[in-house]
Amino acid sequence: MIRTRLRYHRPRSLTETSEILLAHHGNVAVLGGGTQLLPRMGRHVTEVENVVDLKDLGLAGIGTVGGAIEIGARVTYADVLDSALLRAQLPLLPRMAQGVTGGRQLTQQATLVGAACFAFPSADARGALAALGAVVEIHGPDGLRSVPLTAFLVDAFAVDLRAGEFVRAMRMTPQRTGGYCKVKHSTGSWPIVTASAVRDDARGVRVTLGAVQAVPVIVQLDDPHDPAELKMRVDAAITAPWSDVLAPGEYRAAIAAAVARRAVNELLGV
Numbered sequence: 274m275i276r277t278r279l280r281y282h283r284p285r286s287l288t289e290t291s292e293i294l295l296a297h298h299g300n301v302a303v304l305g306g307g308t309q310l311l312p313r314m315g316r317h318v319t320e321v322e323n324v325v326d327l328k329d330l331g332l333a334g335i336g337t338v339g340g341a342i343e344i345g346a347r348v349t350y351a352d353v354l355d356s357a358l359l360r361a362q363l364p365l366l367p368r369m370a371q372g373v374t375g376g377r378q379l380t381q382q383a384t385l386v387g388a389a390c391f392a393f394p395s396a397d398a399r400g401a402l403a404a405l406g407a408v409v410e411i412h413g414p415d416g417l418r419s420v421p422l423t424a425f426l427v428d429a430f431a432v433d434l435r436a437g438e439f440v441r442a443m444r445m446t447p448q449r450t451g452g453y454c455k456v457k458h459s460t461g462s463w464p465i466v467t468a469s470a471v472r473d474d475a476r477g478v479r480v481t482l483g484a485v486q487a488v489p490v491i492v493q494l495d496d497p498h499d500p501a502e503l504k505m506r507v508d509a510a511i512t513a514p515w516s517d518v519l520a521p522g523e524y525r526a527a528i529a530a531a532v533a534r535r536a537v538n539e540l541l542g543v
C-alpha cells in the first residue's frame with residue numbers, strides 16, 4: 274500500500290509536464306505503466322509525493338517520422354505485439370516482447386520507455402533497443418534533445434535525465450531482420466542473459482548482450498558464421514559482469530557466447 278500523501282498530475286502539454294517535473298524535482302516521478310514504480314512506492318523504495326501521468330500527451334503511438342520508426346513513451350508491450358508496422362520494419366521488437374512474462378495484465382500496462390528508464394540490467398527491452406540503435410527523445414525545460422540509448426543508460430538503475438526532463442519517445446531506423454535469444458530460470462523469471470543480433474551493413478553482424486553487465490554490451494562480428502570469432506569477441510567484451518540474486522556474474526559471462534550464438538543463428542536462419 275502507498276501511504277505517502279500523493280499529488281497526481283495529468284499535464285496536457287510537453288511544456289507543462291517539464292514545468293511540473295522541474296517544480297517538484299527530487300520529489301516527483303513520471304508514471305509510465307506503473308508496473309515498477311507503484312510497487313516500489315508501496316515498498317518505500319521510491320518515495321515521492323508527486324506523480325506525473327503522461328496519458329494526455331498523445332504519446333501512445335507507433336509511427337514513422339522522416340524514415341525512422343518512433344515509439345511513444347506510452348507504448349506498451351501489447352502495442353508492440355499488435356503492430357503490423359513493427360512486425361514489418363523492426364521484427365526484433367515483437368520477437369523480444371513475445372518473451373516478456375507477466376501475462377496480459379503486464380504486457381498491456383508496461384511500456385518500453387518505462388523499461389528503458391527503469392534501467393534494470395536484466396530487462397529484455399534494453400538490450401533489444403540498444404541493438405536497434407535506439408535514440409531517446411527527451412523533453413525538458415529547454416525543449417527537446419536526442420541521446421543514443423547506449424549513452425542514456427549510464428549505469429544500473431541510472432539514466433541521463435536532468436531536472437524537468439522526461440522521455441517523450443524513442444526512434445529507430447528500420448531493421449527488417451533480427452535474432453533474439455535469452456536464458457532465464459523459469460517462465461516467470463527475469464532474464465539472466467539476453468542476446469539481440471542484427472545486420473550491420475558496414476561490418477557484418479552486431480550482437481547486443483543484455484543482463485551480463487550494468488549496461489548492454491555491443492559486439493561486432495566480421496564473420497558471423499565463425500564460432501571462434503564470436504566467442505573471442507564476447508569474452509573480451511564482458512569486463513564487469515553483473516551479479517544479483519538470479520545469477521552470479523561469472524555464470525552470466527560463461528554462457529553469454531552460447532546465447533549470442535543462438536541469436537546470431539536465428540538472424541542468419543541457420
Ligand SMILES: Cc1cc2nc3c(=O)[nH]c(=O)nc-3n(C[C@H](O)[C@H](O)[C@H](O)COP(=O)(O)OP(=O)(O)OC[C@H]3O[C@@H](n4cnc5c(N)ncnc54)[C@H](O)[C@@H]3O)c2cc1C
Nearest residue numbers: 303305306307308309310374375384387388390396397440
Ligand atoms: C509480473 C511482471 C513480469 C515482468 N516480466 C518481465 C520480463 O519478462 N522481461 C522484462 O524485461 N521485464 C519484465 N517486467 C518488468 C517490466 O518490463 C517493467 O516493469 C516495465 O517495462 C516498466 O515499464 P512501466 O511503463 O510499467 O514503467 P513504470 O513502472 O511506470 O516506470 C519505471 C521507471 O521509469 C520511469 N519512467 C517511466 N516512463 C518514463 C518517461 N517517459 N520518462 C521518464 N521516466 C519514466 C518511472 O518514473 C520509474 O522510475 C515484469 C514486471 C512484472 C511486474
